[in-house]
Amino acid sequence: MELDTLSDKHLQDMERLARELITLMRQAKLKDEPLTEALHSLEMEAAKVRRERFDASHPEYHGY
16 A cells, blocks of 8 residues: 555544454444455555554654
8 A cells, every 4th residue: 555645634534443443343233254364454555554653753652
């Protein structure tokens, strides 16, 4: 996935909405769906990009 082109706001929304959809699917007992795995991957990738951007712009917090 190419998430580097997303704005910070869109990246944050993407991560939050993926997490909410995973939670909703879990509540509906749809745990073993391939979509759940794809959403989890999307959430993890968005979080990684977000953290990398934050670390690059705030070096005093690097490693937290």
